[in-house]
Amino acid sequence: MSLNYEFFYEWTNKNLNLNLAGYKEKQLQRRIASVMKNAGAFTLEDYSKRIEKDETVKQQFLDYITINVTDFFRNQDIFEEFESELKILSQTFPSMKVWSAACSTGAEAYSMAMIFDKHQLRMAEKILATDIDETILKRAKEGMYKIHEMKNVPAKERSAYFDEKEGIFYLKSNIKNKVQFKRHDLIADKFQKNFHIIVCRNVTIYFKNEVKEELYQRFSDSLVKGGIFFTGATEAIYSPEIYGLKKISAFMYEKL
Ligand SMILES: C[S@@+](CC[C@H](N)C(=O)[O-])C[C@H]1O[C@@H](n2cnc3c(N)ncnc32)[C@H](O)[C@@H]1O
Structure with missing residues (x-):
């Protein structure tokens, strides 16, 4: 039927x-x-x-x-590359505006907040972390994670940024306070402007090609010149120059 x-x-x-x-x-x-x-x-x-x-x-x-699958420092080596890029970017932009789009449980946005803290990088405002799913956003705001969700968090970061109680890891408020969560539909809602970094990973794979293409243009329009778009491991953009972007690594694009 x-x-x-x-x-x-x-x-x-x-x-x-x-x-x-x-x-x-x-x-x-x-x-x-x-x-x-x-x-x-x-x-x-x-x-x-x-x-x-x-x-x-x-x-x-x-x-x-x-599909809310996510992880702290997801795809670790890629995230390390991103970390190095952030440090370089901070020399051009001493204070950065950051967006984690389709953030799920917040692991990605909080990973960035930890990197900012670790290298004492400055944010222009709190990291904007958005998702379409209100239930997952509630969880993200709580900043509570089970042990299996912590597998990628190095021991040093675990003790610096989390309090553990009976197998649950609670994010400390200095990291929690660096992120602002908001419901946002990538297809239907407007985008803010003037970001230095936009991270959007593992969601465009679910979208039709024409929707994806429109999204790349909108992400590009939301970045300042020299800003970085960080995408997922399987989401390489073909002909990024069409959208005013330049490939700087397999997963990162610079706004021209
Ligand atoms: C697989 S998770 C990716 C999480 C994180 N970015 C990562 O890579 O680990 C996909 C997320 O996209 C969100 N999502 C799906 N459709 C969306 C839309 N139209 N607008 C915003 N978020 C959406 C889901 O709710 C889910 O949390």
Whole structure:
């Protein structure tokens, strides 16, 4: 039986403030069909009613669709390269405005805050960390992590920036206070301007090509000249010059 995705996209847009039209269709539909089945629904009309009535079903749907996988210092060697680049950049820009877009649990934004602290780099304002998923943003603001989420955090940073209690790691307030979390939909919402660094990793892989291309242009427009766009390990930009960007490494682009 074919499922009425058009109805469902409209419904999620209106009722959940979630615009699914920009996501890769086949991949998205597979995920929706699978999470719907897990909830015991047979049609999308039925599934939407369940989402409406049952907060747990709603949460399962949102968690499954948004895919919140993340890590501190994700892809460590790449992050080390980024750390070196930040130090170089700070010579041109003594005070930097930073955005972690699609930040999930905040691990990426907090990793940057630790780097800023470690090298005593200056921020123009708090790191802006945004995501479409309000539940994950609540978690991010709490700054509490389980041991398996800490695997990439070096021992020195663990003791400098976290307090541990019964296997839970609590971020210290000096790092927590460096990040401001906000709900933001990369497809539907406006972008702020004048960033020196934009980090957006492991989310454009879910978007259609035309949406991705539009996003690259908008990220570029939001950077100051000489600013850096840091993207995911599998998200290399072909012909970055089209967007006014210059490749400086496999995952980093400089605004021309
Ligand atoms: C796989 S995680 C990536 C987290 C982090 N950037 C990293 O690389 O570790 C993808 C994140 O993108 C968010 N997301 C999905 N669609 C989005 C959209 N349209 N706008 C903003 N965030 C979105 C999800 O909620 C999820 O937290």
